[in-house]
Amino acid sequence: MTIYLDHAASAPLRPEAAAAWLEASREVGNASSIHGSGQVARRSLEEARERLASLVEADPAEIVFTSGGTESINLALKGMWTSRLPGTTGIVLPDGEHHATLDSVEWLAASQGAQILPVPLDVDGRIGHEGFCDALSGAALATALVANNEVGTLNDAAGLARAASDAGVPLHLDAVAAFGHVPVSFRQWRADAAPGAGLVALSVAGHKIGAPVGVGALAVARSARIAPLLHGGRQQRGLRAGTQDVAGAVAFAAAAEIALAERETEARRLAALRDGLVSAVTTTIPDARLLGDPTRRIPGNAHLHFPGALGETLLFLLDQAGISVSTGSACQAGVAEPSHVVLAMGHDATAAREVLRITLGHTTTPADVAALAAALPEAVARARGAGSGRRS
Numbered sequence: 001m002t003i004y005l006d007h008a009a010s011a012p013l014r015p016e017a018a019a020a021w022l023e024a025s026r027e028v029g030n031a032s033s034i035h036g037s038g039q040v041a042r043r044s045l046e047e048a049r050e051r052l053a054s055l056v057e058a059d060p061a062e063i064v065f066t067s068g069g070t071e072s073i074n075l076a077l078k079g080m081w082t083s084r085l086p087g088t089t090g091i092v093l094p095d096g097e098h099h100a101t102l103d104s105v106e107w108l109a110a111s112q113g114a115q116i117l118p119v120p121l122d123v124d125g126r127i128g129h130e131g132f133c134d135a136l137s138g139a140a141l142a143t144a145l146v147a148n149n150e151v152g153t154l155n156d157a158a159g160l161a162r163a164a165s166d167a168g169v170p171l172h173l174d175a176v177a178a179f180g181h182v183p184v185s186f187r188q189w190r191a192d193a194a195p196g197a198g199l200v201a202l203s204v205a206g207h208k209i210g211a212p213v214g215v216g217a218l219a220v221a222r223s224a225r226i227a228p229l230l231h232g233g234r235q236q237r238g239l240r241a242g243t244q245d246v247a248g249a250v251a252f253a254a255a256a257e258i259a260l261a262e263r264e265t266e267a268r269r270l271a272a273l274r275d276g277l278v279s280a281v282t283t284t285i286p287d288a289r290l291l292g293d294p295t296r297r298i299p300g301n302a303h304l305h306f307p308g309a310l311g312e313t314l315l316f317l318l319d320q321a322g323i324s325v326s327t328g329s330a331c332q333a334g335v336a337e338p339s340h341v342v343l344a345m346g347h348d349a350t351a352a353r354e355v356l357r358i359t360l361g362h363t364t365t366p367a368d369v370a371a372l373a374a375a376l377p378e379a380v381a382r383a384r385g386a387g388s389g390r391r392s
Contacts, residue, residue: 001322001363003323003324005323005364006278006324006325006326006359007208007359008177009359011210011362012362013210014209014258015252016254017206017212017251017252017258019254019310020247020251021248021250021251022248024044024247027040027041027044027247029319031045031243032235041246042196042283044249045065046060048250048252048253049065049249049253051256052217052249052253053219055183055257056217057188062219062220063217063218064237064240065215065217065248065252068205068206068213068214068216069096069176069203070100071216072176072205073098073172073231074104075226075239076172076203076218076220077108077276078104078227079229080200080201080226081108081114081140082227083226084141088138088140089114090115090116090117090138090251090373091105091108091114091115092117092119092132092136092143092169093105093118093123094127094145096121096127096148096340097145097174098176098177100174103112105143116134118135122346123346124148124151124153124292124293124294124345125153125344127144127145129159129160132163133163139169140158141169141170141172143171143172144160144174145178146174146182147178147181147182148292148341149176150328150339150341151361152301153290153292154178157173157175158186158188158189161190161198162191162198164197164199165193165197167197168197169197170196170224170225171201172200173199173203176204176205176208179209180259181259181266181267181299181300182263182298182299182301184202184204188356196223196224199221200223200224200225201218202219203216204216204217206251206255209256210258210259212248213316215248218239254331262362266299266362270299270300270337273369274299277372278290278302280370281373281376284373285376288380289304290302290303290305291303291342291355300358300360300361301357302358303355303357303358304356304358305347306355306380306383308384309354309383310354311354311355312327312353313383314376314379314383315327317382318379323375325356326337326359327353328355337353341392342355
């Protein structure tokens, strides 16, 4: 039986979400149809929208369902760029963002003439507030992670939103890694920002919290200037055309309700398991070290550096032992390259290839953590013996 410790890539499907999906999928009808069957589907969809909105702390009309975090991020960034104020070309882009953000902004720079305004991270992987504020001057838009998806460090989302509001710049926050694990509030972070400025869009995804893969959402302020990516209908305030996934929305709402109901209890449990794991690993492998902020981080995230041991070799050896972990974002799976997040934190390219991301979740047990702690010393020794770590 596999021990699964890669919840940040995709969390196991919650039985309640699976049951909600199955029940909703039995309903026949397009939520945009005006006949009785269509209106039954519409009611289920709008109830799911209301449920999710209450958990994100947004108005139901502000929730736009998507196919996941990547689409939500693309819709926010490309839609905000298309609707930007005349004469503005700069996009504030902190180092270490998720590749859905990096690749979207790089595409806008290469094909649309956007100017990238980088913001450095500190040694713990946090977005520098002063650098972020400086980059906002005259920018078209800004984006930032609420929690770094690799090293787990939490950013000051409220402070970043306030800075964008003060500068009159629209801001997108990527809360995909954070939602369900730490407090997320679209309404509080938006606060009293002027129309079209400050926090205007926030991305979340279902499969990080036990909903099915393929459903996410973008909270979009009523005053936001965002153009749609897809055309072919006026669904969801005209921001996302196409037949809506009623069953996916219902399952997302079900998973989110459970995740938030148990969030505080799970945060304490997972933080204790994580701290025990880090203590055990650094005791048996003294030169191993935790990267990212030691306390202000996602509770279940342990991002570890093992000098002299290539991360992909460790991943393979642990997989052979029946333990699933990762070296970083699953979106870069199969690509042997240094972690751009670790590089942004000031480490060299060699160190950026000697890391493992271990993420715990709602199915993780103390026995799972103990098994990983027991397997790691041999895996690290074998990886180092294979000469897969530092090179002269």
